[in-house]
Amino acid sequence: MSEMSEELAAILDLPKVELHTHYEGAAPPAFIRGLAQEKKVDLSKVFNSDGSYAFEGFVPFLRVYEAATTVLQTPEDFKRLGLAILEEAASNGVIYMESFVSPDFCGGGDVSAWREYLAAMVEAADEAERDFGIVSRGIVTCIRHEGPEQAKTAALCAAETVGDFITGFGMGGDENIGAQRDFKYSFDMAREAGLRLTTHAGEWRGPQEVREAIQDLGVERVGHGVRAAEDPALVDELAEKGIVLEICPGSNVALGAYPDWKSHPIDMLRRAGVKVTVSTDDPPFFHTTMRDEYLNLANTFGWDAAVFTDIAKASANAAFCDEATRQNILNKLET
Structure with a gap:
């Protein structure tokens, strides 16, 4: 094995932290x-x-x-799904993963039904931690193209079940419908319940969408956020405020947001001081894994193990988890 291939193999085997996956979207x-x-x-x-x-x-x-x-029609379906996606993630070296879960897919937004689905997902998380060594948390998400009123039901489900597993609230769906501010009520409800906040922005719409996500919803993380790269003032603001971008390069390239890996702005954003993280989004849809993401980033931008370790640490520090869990993750990244 050549020196370069040994270095690359070491990079691929690094412990990884993933902050942006969709529970259902990770289904093989x-x-x-x-x-x-x-x-x-x-x-x-x-x-x-x-x-x-x-x-x-x-x-x-x-x-x-x-x-x-x-x-995916029953709590048991979601338990089986959870075990499948966590085992797959762990096989790629992921030691901590956060997934977006939507009550719209789990009982239609009814709090009682949601509790049953959530209990099944918690069982899967506990078994996966025991059997595969991966720790996971859930971020309840509303679906943008379902509208602000439906989002309130997701926020209520999140507020009623905040705890060890449900630690955040966010929004996914079609970014080209409505505005971030339309969902302020739901995000305020989640914030008051003690949930950490993120939202998809700047995947398709331009830099202003990222700015509005921060100003109108008060999020500390932005899902994707890559279009911010087109506005130098916004890039400086993200770096200054420490706003974390949950970047999914393979997803962006697969969906055509960028024509190829060389065109992707993740390296520019990182060099500008923005806190970037790396995730797979909906991995089987985009034919990717965390190892694939690392491989493409290393080959495209020449990132070495030190860069990937720094990103994993930044991801751990941005994770929506308790401090004891965070320290445990950071300890594993040091070994």
Whole structure:
């Protein structure tokens, strides 16, 4: 093995911290196909002939995503899903992972039903920590294209179940619909309940969307946020305020936000002093893993192990977890 390949292998084996994954979006295609067969649901249009998820572009991706989730119908389904995604993440060296979970997919926003689904996800998290050594937390998310009123039900579910596992609140969905400020009520409710805040912004809309997320919703982290790179003043503001960007390069390239890895602004943002993190978003949809993300970043930007370790530490410090858990993660990153 050459010196370079040994160095690259060491990078790929580093312990990793992931802050931006979608619970349902991390479902392996084979898992979803298996559930569809069990429940006799026709999802043939969801998959390509090779078994991968079939879509081109962001809005078709959202449609396929939501179609795939229709087979996730019971708390037990979500427990099985949780074990599958946590085992896969752990196999890629992830020692801590946060996932976005939506009550819209877990009981339709009813708090009582949500509690049952949540209990199943907590069981999966506990078993995965015991069996795979991975620690996980959940961030309740409202869905932007479902509108502000529906978002209030997600915020209520989050506020009613804040605790050891549910530690944050955020928003996903179609960024091109509505405005961040439309969801201020829900974010205020979550903040008052003690939840940490993040929101998807600046994946498709420009820098102003990131600025509005910070100003109107008061988030401390921004999902994606990469379009901020187009506004030098905003880049300086992000660096000065310590706003953390949950960046998912493989997702951005797969969906066409950037034509290739060399065009991606993550390295520029990092060099400008912005706190960047690395995640997979919806890994099987975008044919990626955390090892793949590390491999592409190392090959594209020449990042070495020290850079990746610094990013993992920054991710741990930005994690929505208690201080004891954070220190435990940081200790593992030092070994």
